[in-house]
Amino acid sequence: MADPEHPPGSSEPAGAQPATTGVGKASSVSPAGGASSSSPSSATATTATARRQLLAALQATDGTIARLDKLMTSAYGQERVFAVTGYLSHALHHLLVSAPWIAVQTRLSLLARLNARATPKKSGSAASPPPTSRLLALSSLMSETRYALRLLGLFPLWTWGADTLRSPPADRTIYTLTMLQVVSNMIYQALENGGFLAAKGVVSKKFVDRWGGVDKWYLWSTRAWFGHIFLQFFVLWRQYVLRKRKLSTETEKGKEEKEAELKAEIRAWKKSLVNNVCWAPLCLHWCVEKGIGFPDQFAGVVSFMAAAWGVFDLWGATAN
Structure with missing residues (x-):
């Protein structure tokens, strides 16, 4: 970042010279020869305002960078x-x-x-x-x-599966769907890693070519990812059913006490639904070798729509 400009000096212009009048008194004149109309207090106020504005801009920049660093x-x-x-x-x-x-x-x-x-x-x-x-x-x-x-994505996926096995969800349907998603994601990540490393020359391309080549590995990796997205719709449906069932059995007093928790749960559910709805057509398009006709120029916009809510929440959390 460039250094802030130094405020103008307090010395008078070089052309301002004291002129002696007929009665022996000196009066300040401007370089053009006329009497100086600029007030020292006005110049000082302008400099102080500029300093405050610069300080405010630096403080805002510092706050933004600190939040980005935290993110x-x-x-x-x-x-x-x-x-x-x-x-x-x-x-x-x-x-x-x-x-x-x-x-x-x-x-x-x-x-x-x-x-x-x-x-x-x-x-x-x-x-x-x-x-x-x-x-x-x-x-x-x-x-x-x-x-x-x-x-390195296989490690958190392994942890996700291990945690699910150790502390399974109370609902058997959710448990089954979650484990299927873990398997689907691990297949996706393993195939993507293999294809990427082969494309970079880290893994022997002969081995990858024997099983269809890099493009095929990427294709089947995307299909495994779509499997996760497909299963997520059933997870969201089941969560909705369970939440409605739970609310129907609770008393009004119990609903009021858990209102904040319920709002957070519904918000997370909606965020996951929006993410899934945005990714589904894109992923389906990439799953088919020749695509399904999804315009490539909209891929970036739709991908951003899928990620925007999550990033907004992450950014909001940095303010705490």
């Missing part, structure tokens, strides 16, 4: 930051190369020329390929970084 102290927080950066850069790239945006740029350029506010530009300058291609490169970098971070 990224966990591996999950770092992964979420990379994810949102990748999603937004992908979405922005497709926005800037879209026909409507180019039409708007062209119209604004024509208006500028008609009003003589801009010099004529070459016809190919409206699309601005270099900046948009850099955005796509950033999105690709974020995606690859997240692949690398997920190389």
